[in-house]
Amino acid sequence: MTCDQARDLAAGYVLGALERSEEAAVRAHLATCDQPHPEFGELGSVVPALLELDESELVEPPTALRDRIMAAAAADLAARGEQMSAAPAAPAAERAITFPDAGDRARRAERREATRASRFDWALRIAAVLAIVAIGAWGLNLQGQLDRARTFDQAVVAVVHAAGQPGAKTVILSPQKGQHGAGIAAVAADGSVVLAMQDLQATTGTQVYTAWVIVGSNAPVSLGDFDVDAGGTRGFTTKPTTAPAGATIAVTLEQNPGNTAPQGPIVSAGVAAAPPGSSG
Amino acid sequence: MSSGDDADRAVLALVTAGQLDALQELYDRYRVMAYSIAFRITTDASLAEDVVQDAFLGVWRNASRYVEARGSVKTWVLSIVHHRAVDAVRRRRPTAELPEREDIPPAALTLPDVWQEVSSNLDRAEIATALATLSDVQREAIELAYWGGLTQQEIAERTGAPLGTVKSRVRLGLLALRRALGGDEGRAESLAGDAPS
Numbered sequence: 426m427t428c429d430q431a432r433d434l435a436a437g438y439v440l441g442a443l444e445r446s447e448e449a450a451v452r453a454h455l456a457t458c459d460q461p462h463p464e465f466g467e468l469g470s471v472v473p474a475l476l477e478l479d480e481s482e483l484v485e486p487p488t489a490l491r492d493r494i495m496a497a498a499a500a501d502l503a504a505r506g507e508q509m510s511a512a513p514a515a516p517a518a519e520r521a522i523t524f525p526d527a528g529d530r531a532r533r534a535e536r537r538e539a540t541r542a543s544r545f546d547w548a549l550r551i552a553a554v555l556a557i558v559a560i561g562a563w564g565l566n567l568q569g570q571l572d573r574a575r576t577f578d579q580a581v582v583a584v585v586h587a588a589g590q591p592g593a594k595t596v597i598l599s600p601q602k603g604q605h606g607a608g609i610a611a612v613a614a615d616g617s618v619v620l621a622m623q624d625l626q627a628t629t630g631t632q633v634y635t636a637w638v639i640v641g642s643n644a645p646v647s648l649g650d651f652d653v654d655a656g657g658t659r660g661f662t663t664k665p666t667t668a669p670a671g672a673t674i675a676v677t678l679e680q681n682p683g684n685t686a687p688q689g690p691i692v693s694a695g696v697a698a699a700p701p702g703s704s705g
Numbered sequence: 706m707s708s709g710d711d712a713d714r715a716v717l718a719l720v721t722a723g724q725l726d727a728l729q730e731l732y733d734r735y736r737v738m739a740y741s742i743a744f745r746i747t748t749d750a751s752l753a754e755d756v757v758q759d760a761f762l763g764v765w766r767n768a769s770r771y772v773e774a775r776g777s778v779k780t781w782v783l784s785i786v787h788h789r790a791v792d793a794v795r796r797r798r799p800t801a802e803l804p805e806r807e808d809i810p811p812a813a814l815t816l817p818d819v820w821q822e823v824s825s826n827l828d829r830a831e832i833a834t835a836l837a838t839l840s841d842v843q844r845e846a847i848e849l850a851y852w853g854g855l856t857q858q859e860i861a862e863r864t865g866a867p868l869g870t871v872k873s874r875v876r877l878g879l880l881a882l883r884r885a886l887g888g889d890e891g892r893a894e895s896l897a898g899d900a901p902s
Contacts, residue, residue, distance in 0.1 A: 433872065435876070436872060436875040436876035436879055437850070437856070437857045437872065437875060439879070440847065440850045440851050440875060440879075441787065441788055441791050441850070441851070441854075442850035442851070442855065442856050442857050442860070442875065443856060443857065444856055444858070445792075467880075467883065468876065468879045468880070468883075470883060471879055471882045471883045471886060472784075472851075472879075473776060473777075473780040473783075473784075474832045474835070474882070474886060475832075475847075475851050476738070476742060476780065476783045476784070476787065477829050477832050478738065478741050478742065478745070478829075479829060479833075480829070482741055482745060483737050483738070483741045484737070484740055484741045484744050485736075485737055485740070486736050486737070486739075486740035486753075486754065486757060487754065490736070490740070490754050490757060490758065491729065491732060491733075491736070493754075493758055494728075494732060494757075494758050494761045494762065495725060495728070495729055495732075497758065497762055498725055498728050498761075498762060498765045499725055501762065501765060501766065502723060502725060505723070597719070597722045597723070597724060599718050599719065599721075599722050695719070695722070695724075696719065696724070696726075696727075698724065698726050
């Protein structure tokens with residue numbers, strides 16, 4: 426396909442009005458062409474506006490549709506976990522988490538409360554945790570850092586142990602944009618948060634990482650400080666707290682220990698999720 | 706970006722991490738728009754349900770492919786719904802040329818880095834006003850393409866207009882819409898060229 430042919434098809438492409446074979450040819454051209462094609466961006470920029478339907482055109486889907494989608498996604502997650510156990514995948518893409526505003530936290534808390542008895546099985550969460558163990562071990566082993574892998578594995582074992590207790594919640598901590606540090610955590614039966622973190626930047630001087638819990642629209646509450654050596658992996662158990670399902674667990678990098686409100690950047694964060702039927 | 710966009714990206718990050726309840730939250734945010742788009746295109750409640758399920762499973766499996774620079778999470782999700790709905794109605798047509806369902810990923814998941822929305826917070830009334838600035842034939846061509854799921858060739862056959870004319874109507878209609886929505890930065894005229902409308 427030439428550039429002129431691609432330009433001729435640009436309007437049809439952005440509207441999805443080409444035969445799919447033509448669409449694939451355009452996509453292949455754009456992926457390999459070293460000439461700029463601003464017409465696609467300019468024509469495509471208005472397409473999102475077309476998606477804004479009039480209020481009279483909005484239709485509520487049947488409630489059963491949510492169940493079908495979640496059941497299918499849970500089955501997909503289980504299959505994915507089995508595959509990753511056999512052949513670990515590459516690390517996931519960069520993720521961004523920020524402290525939610527009060528409204529978001531309240532809505533999220535409400536949502537977690539409303540959906541606590543959702544359709545996916547607790548066993549799937551364990552499978553996901555085990556899959557993440559495999560991913561962590563794989564990534565570290567690739568770097569020839571077996572000692573760090575062992576440290577991380579030990580931390581993950583502690584998380585899995587805590588996650589298996591009645592009433593426990595799990596958290597997947599994802600790095601904020603531009604930050605390093607991912608991990609998993611479990612809110613144990615006694616309220617302590619057991620963390621297994623990796624890829625953290627080493628602390629220097631008086632720097633510490635601080636774990637926080639945010640419940641509903643409340644202010645973040647410090648759960649304790651920890652340092653990290655050059656290995657970047659760390660297991661840490663916080664003091665007991667109250668972290669119901671829907672609570673946000675976050676880790677910040679602070680310049681000094683003992684802060685009672687976050688001063689430094691959020692490095693990693695996730696939301697506590699409870700298994701169905703638990704007390705939250 | 707609005708705070709809603711930030712919150713959407715945070716939810717999508719959790720979807721990428723494999724959190725099912727994040728997928729449920731994303732679904733709850735956009736279920737009405739998604740289903741309404743699918744229903745408008747397919748005009749079939751059962752098929753619209755299949756489309757929305759298919760689309761959200763696509764989001765679940767491909768959340769890591771979302772690129773912030775291409776537009777909002779909302780647009781990304783709804784574009785996938787739109788694309789799958791168009792596939793569904795084309796599959797119903799006996800003469801449609803369509804690959805098997807899983808042959809290629811939907812374009813909404815693989816589009817190059819060219820999408821910049823004219824605005825992330827467009828008002829419906831502004832959009833209606835902008836659409837009113839299009840000529841009847843431009844609006845018809847865009848409507849048949851975007852909501853009817855017709856290809857430009859099929860629009861030409863249905864309206865009796867030459868294919869080149871249909872292409873021009875679609876292109877000039879989009880450019881007029883862009884101007885009306887304030888997204889034109891002076892390139893529209895050069896793009897419009899001297900094509901007939």
